[in-house]
Amino acid sequence: MDQGKTDFIRETIKKDLKEGRYEKIHTRFPPEPNGYLHIGHAKAICLNFELADEFKGICNLRFDDTNPTKEEPEYVEAIKRDIAWLGFDWGLNEYYASDYFPKLYDFAVKLIKGGKAYVCDLDPAQIREYRGTLTSPGKESPYRERTVEENLRLFEDMRSGKFPDGSRVLRAKIDMASPNLNMRDPVMYRIMHQRHHRTKDKWCIYPTYDWAHGQSDSIEGISHSICTLEFEDHRPLYEWFLDQLKIHHPRQLEFARLNLTHTVMSKRMLKILVDEKYVNGWDDPRMPTLSGMRRRGYPPDAIRNFCSAIGLAKSESTIEIEYLEHFVREDLNRKAPRVMGVLNPLKVIIDNYPEEKDEELEAINNPEDLSAGTRKIPFSRVIYIEKEDFMEDPPKKFYRLAPGREVRLRYAYFIRCIGVKKDGNGNISELHCTYDPSTKGGDAPDGRKVRATLHWVSAKHSVGAELRLYDKLFTTEDLSKNDFKKSFNQKSLKINDLCRLEPSTREAEPGQIYQFERVGYFHVDPDTTTKGLVFNKTAGLKDQWAKIKRKNK
RNA sequence: UGGGGAGUAGUCUAGUGGCAGGACAUGCGGCUCUGGACCGUAGGGCGGAGGUUCGAAUCCUCCCUCCCCAGCCA
Numbered sequence: 001m002d003q004g005k006t007d008f009i010r011e012t013i014k015k016d017l018k019e020g021r022y023e024k025i026h027t028r029f030p031p032e033p034n035g036y037l038h039i040g041h042a043k044a045i046c047l048n049f050e051l052a053d054e055f056k057g058i059c060n061l062r063f064d065d066t067n068p069t070k071e072e073p074e075y076v077e078a079i080k081r082d083i084a085w086l087g088f089d090w091g092l093n094e095y096y097a098s099d100y101f102p103k104l105y106d107f108a109v110k111l112i113k114g115g116k117a118y119v120c121d122l123d124p125a126q127i128r129e130y131r132g133t134l135t136s137p138g139k140e141s142p143y144r145e146r147t148v149e150e151n152l153r154l155f156e157d158m159r160s161g162k163f164p165d166g167s168r169v170l171r172a173k174i175d176m177a178s179p180n181l182n183m184r185d186p187v188m189y190r191i192m193h194q195r196h197h198r199t200k201d202k203w204c205i206y207p208t209y210d211w212a213h214g215q216s217d218s219i220e221g222i223s224h225s226i227c228t229l230e231f232e233d234h235r236p237l238y239e240w241f242l243d244q245l246k247i248h249h250p251r252q253l254e255f256a257r258l259n260l261t262h263t264v265m266s267k268r269m270l271k272i273l274v275d276e277k278y279v280n281g282w283d284d285p286r287m288p289t290l291s292g293m294r295r296r297g298y299p300p301d302a303i304r305n306f307c308s309a310i311g312l313a314k315s316e317s318t319i320e321i322e323y324l325e326h327f328v329r330e331d332l333n334r335k336a337p338r339v340m341g342v343l344n345p346l347k348v349i350i351d352n353y354p355e356e357k358d359e360e361l362e363a364i365n366n367p368e369d370l371s372a373g374t375r376k377i378p379f380s381r382v383i384y385i386e387k388e389d390f391m392e393d394p395p396k397k398f399y400r401l402a403p404g405r406e407v408r409l410r411y412a413y414f415i416r417c418i419g420v421k422k423d424g425n426g427n428i429s430e431l432h433c434t435y436d437p438s439t440k441g442g443d444a445p446d447g448r449k450v451r452a453t454l455h456w457v458s459a460k461h462s463v464g465a466e467l468r469l470y471d472k473l474f475t476t477e478d479l480s481k482n483d484f485k486k487s488f489n490q491k492s493l494k495i496n497d498l499c500r501l502e503p504s505t506r507e508a509e510p511g512q513i514y515q516f517e518r519v520g521y522f523h524v525d526p527d528t529t530t531k532g533l534v535f536n537k538t539a540g541l542k543d544q545w546a547k548i549k550r551k552n553k
Numbered sequence: 554u555g556g557g558g559a560g561u562a563g564u565c566u567a568g569u570g571g572c573a574g575g576a577c578a579u580g581c582g583g584c585u586c587u588g589g590a591c592c593g594u595a596g597g598g599c600g601g602a603g604g605u606u607c608g609a610a611u612c613c614u615c616c617c618u619c620c621c622c623a624g625c626c627a
Contacts, residue, residue, distance in 0.1 A: 124625055
């Protein structure tokens with residue numbers, strides 16, 4: 001829906017509509033199936049699909065599959081899964097640049113016939129040399145003035161496989177002295193005897209991006225072809241092809257790609273992390289890929305809200321990863337059912353609670369959504385609390401449990417610490433407490449207050465699980481100036497298998513997400529089996545105490 | 554030193570000649586059976602220098618800084 005956004009792209013579209021340059025808005029999201037989609041792609045996906053929605057147009061999904069050496073069907077499937085997961089539906093509008101290969105070939109013949117393209121026999125090194133430099137013009141290829149007939153014949157021979165890879169290319173005949181390097185007779189076709197994942201062995205020449213992209217846009221009747229800033233230089237070429245061919249002319253618009261702190265956003269680098277086993281696959285929950293975020297537990301709505309909040313501009317920017325996390329928490333706070341789980345258990349024996357007694361206490365499933373109802377949690381004489389919720393010698397602002405101090409066990413009772421037991425090494429091994437039966441449910445009839453409320457689990461009823469705790473992928477904020485492998489955060493994954501969870505989590509199924517009260521959000525990983533629960537920590541809760549501790553250091 | 558872009562708080566972003574607004578982050582306070590959530594509040598900004606104008610983030614001039622381009626990648 002139009003939320004009154006006023007970015008430059010929407011302004012341009014409104015103007016184009018008003019002036020009649022286009023009657024219908026038609027956008028496209030054009031991924032190359034050479035890797036998995038990441039959060040940067042999400043920005044483009046949201047933009048293109050939402051634009052189509054706002055202006056009652058259409059958004060195509062088009063695979064830009066023009067380089068068979070890098071592309072695989074696995075990626076096509078992953079890309080479709082991720083876009084659908086984000087909540088966008090391309091319906092029947094699924095296209096492939098490779099479907100246009102015959103048309104593109106005909107277009108090329110048309111350019112050759114018009115004297116606007118030629119077959120060049122220079123090898124790659126020579127082409128580079130002839131291109132000139134940023135400050136000096138290039139030289140014209142000695143093959144530039146071949147006759148139309150010869151070009152036609154050679155181009156046909158290229159297609160029919162008469163030449164080896166790299167021996168010849170088809171080039172546009174534009175201007176070797178152009179200050180824009182893209183206009184210095186760019187390559188349109190290269191010879192690659194390579195099997196394509198869709199066209200199989202039908203072709204041994206493949207179009208380059210510059211040649212394929214604009215013409216594909218045109219064939220699909222795209223009105224606004226939105227891409228990232230680095231293609232700004234290509235726009236004159238994009239337009240040149242369309243003008244020479246005299247075909248439907250979309251408007252290319254460029255916006256700044258998304259950058260995030262503490263992560264990388266290039267498929268090339270992400271692929272290295274996967275291939276060299278820095279992470280466990282494209283969907284590793286530490287990855288900025290959509291599949292990684294899904295596995296981490298990030299809700300698609302959070303990602304969409306984030307994309308909408310970061311805005312759209314032409315200035316290069318880097319968003320703090322914390323901003324993304326904010327939208328994850330915001331969404332999960334409203335939706336995630338609460339549960340209690342102790343990550344680092346400390347045994348507490350409630351001395352005055354009857355040895356064999358068990359009881360069930362009622363707990364609210366989600367204080368932000370009372371319609372989520374309540375559940376029962378078992379209580380008994382021996383419970384676990386979080387190790388860090390007790391201090392023998394508490395500093396000023398620590399108001400959790402301490403010797404002699406009274407705190408509340410959430411939804412249960414007030415307890416007071418009356419004894420601390422230590423092991424041979426002086427580590428606290430268990431606590432002895434008393435409880436006040438009159439505080440059942442968590443309120444004192446005499447109105448007395450406690451400073452802290454702790455989460456807990458009944459020892460004998462609790463269940464174990466494997467928790468996978470994540471931290472930033474990289475220790476450095478800005479990876480553009482650093483060797484990303486050196487900055488890899490070796491502590492980005494920690495496994496906790498000591499935790500004890502309340503028994504209701506036993507029924508957890510992959511894909512479910514909980515808030516472990518006072519700790520964070522946890523998403524049930526697909527690795528969960530009947531033998532054991534596996535959770536990914538999606539995000540921590542904001543932690544005031546951690547902040548105080550940090551400041552005091 | 555060619556060409557193409559961009560500079561508004563710590564980070565994003567709004568602004569289109571008329572009081573520089575919002576979000577996140579930060580500080581402080583309130584509330585609370587999650588030190589969560591929520592509510593309130595504070596600090597902090599137009600890259601620089603000139604000019605035009607009653608009035609400039611906005612228009613003009615010059616300067617500075619940053620990003621992209623010399624793949625038969627996209």
